Amino acid sequence: MFDESTKNKCVQILGYPIDNLTISEHVERIITWLGSGERHYFFCANPHSIVEAEKDGLFKKALMSADMITPDGAGILLAALAQGEKLKERVTGSDIFFSLNDTLNSDSKKHSCFFLGASNDTLAKIQNKFSVDYPHIELLGVYSPPFKDSFSEAETKAMVDVVNKFKPDILWVGMTAPKQEKWIFENIGRLDVKFVGAIGAVFDFYVGNIKRSHPLFCRLGLEWLPRLLREPRRLWKRNFVSSPLFVIKVLVSRVVSR
16 A cells, blocks of 8 residues: 655655656555545646746646646656656656556456547547456546637536536546646536546557557657657647756756755
8 A cells, every 4th residue: 555654755846746656656646545535636747848837827836736746758857867866767647547547457446437538539449448458447438528728617517517427436637738737727626536637648549549659769768759750740849949948947946056
């Protein structure tokens, strides 16, 4: 069982508390939450998200309010080293999704989940695949929200209502960042769930719509490179603008702290 004494062991990266846990420790912590009777949610942090949060007050507030922020990106691990600290390992949304489901699928207690986000076609693929991969986790339902930058109150209410109709233990949210993080932050108090995970592109990774980079690239911290080559128009900004800005911010912070 997760040792509660480790829950506050975070590394501060530009003021953002990044959890210093292994993948398995993150999963153990989530399982503890599932039995707590309280709502919890987690986000992933990478250089791009932190740079964007510095320009978006609501996004920053959402990140700061999360119960868990995992170090998703080699740049986060390198920033910690630059501060003289070491994060145990990189932990992506995919790591949490697959490791948690693998663990819960072998649990004697029945758990349930709901998928919110992506297209109806992707969600249909998830329903077919998830029931085969994780037969001991009950997939209660899926919902595809409108594809837009922000939602009206009526649209948000429809999303909240459909989730609350099923009352899943786990709500997986797969929208683009920072929309998904801000939506969760603004609506967590309205959701009848135990745990919410913002996992973005993991929906597409899971069903094969987007091929994840080879494990070698992941181990070397270069998972972004094949994706950039496949989707240069969508990803150029985070790699050629956000990443250099993040490095500059970390170096300036380091100099100031000295």
